[in-house]
Amino acid sequence: MLKMPGLTETERAGCSNILKLMSAADLMSLSDTVTNKMIVVENVTEAMETILSFTRSAEELLKRKKVYRELIFRYLAKEGVAMPPNSEKHQLAKRTLELWSSGKVLVEEEKLPGGPGETRLSQTSETGSSDFDPSVLGQQFCQWFFQLLNSHNPSLGQPPQDWGPQHFWPDVKLRLLTRTGSEQMEEFLGAELVSLRLVALTRDEQLLLSPNLEPRGLKTLASPHGLVLVAVAGTIHRNQACLGIFENVFGLIRSPLENHSWKIKSVNLKIRGQEALGGAETSAPALTYNSSELQLLCS
Missing domain, CATH: 3.10.450.50 (Nuclear Transport Factor 2; Chain: A,)
Structure with missing residues (x-):
């Protein structure tokens, strides 16, 4: 799959975690939008990969209509970033971009194949450091x-x-x-x-x-x-x-x-x-x- 320049490793990981919070229907719809329906995807995994590959910037993805305010709010909460419940979408997006540009993502939650959600707590940075502290x-x-x-x-x-x-x-x-x-x-x-x-x-x-x-x-x-x-x-x-x-x-x-x-x-x-x-x-x-x-x- 073509990977267009624009997303750093941290942004790609963060965008991926936001996409995981979306419904299957919204993921399929967003995939159609970013590719102008030029690529047909079969499942949510393909849809996510396509969206990430054809997204020119993190800011562009956060502005998409299907990336609802509530999704960004939930993502920041999982990262340990507290925001006022009445924050507007553009404020949440700005704080998310600041988090990613810092190069550190504190907390991410992953679903392991075939099993329940596992809490994944790791130190990550743009160099991929994961020394245990x-x-x-x-x-x-x-x-x-x-x-x-x-x-x-x-x-x-x-x-x-x-x-x-x-x-x-x-x-x-x-x-x-x-x-x-x-x-x-x-x-x-x-x-x-x-x-x-x-x-x-x-x-x-x-x-x-x-x-x-x-x-x-x-x-x-x-x-x-x-x-x-x-x-x-x-x-x-x-x-x-x-x-x-x-x-x-x-x-x-x-x-x-x-x-x-x-x-x-x-x-x-x-x-x-x-x-x-x-x-x-x-x-x-x-x-x-x-x-x-x-x-x-x-x-």
Whole structure:
């Protein structure tokens, strides 16, 4: 297939991820548009390749009518780029082009052939560097996870993103400790139950979890056996009120299906309400776990 000049590797990867969010009918229609119906495609894979090959610039593709505002919004959210829900299409397109020109794409989600969606978190740049750095993975994972989870809070007015059990290992375990007046411990085992309980926090209880991604609020540890622990502290809100703080420790393990694919193996979530904090500062909470405590949590 002819590949016309114009798209950098980063732009091509980004455009591809936006096209993956489109319906099959819209992809076929867009393929007809960019080729003036000169090329007949048989399926969505051919349609995507044709669109990318005949697109002269990333800006041209983002301006296409079939590339709806909501698609660009969802793409940026998956990249960990927060935009106001009422942003206009041209503003979203401008921010997307800025992201691509920086040469770094933080988060992308790929569908593996014949299987559910895998979370793919990788450092990418125009040189194709993918050296593993646990601290970078921790930043990327938290941006992706909380953006995804918060999108299901109806008060934000955002389109809900692709949440589900596909982001967890089948035997994932969730420990949820809540201190709001009284103390309550809940435990859930299995991808379906863990997924449903976590999304209920934002979708049903309308909580908004805001992680503190500064060094005092985020810690990442990598074990020699492939487990990466990501611990993050943050604040919990409902509407305009700050209800308290949380500390969340995730255990992540690479999927053997693909080198840069990670899934959640364990979640330890501790929530403390304002009354349990005794007037302590909540604006940018710090982690209370030390490294040895983190290793014990997810052992």
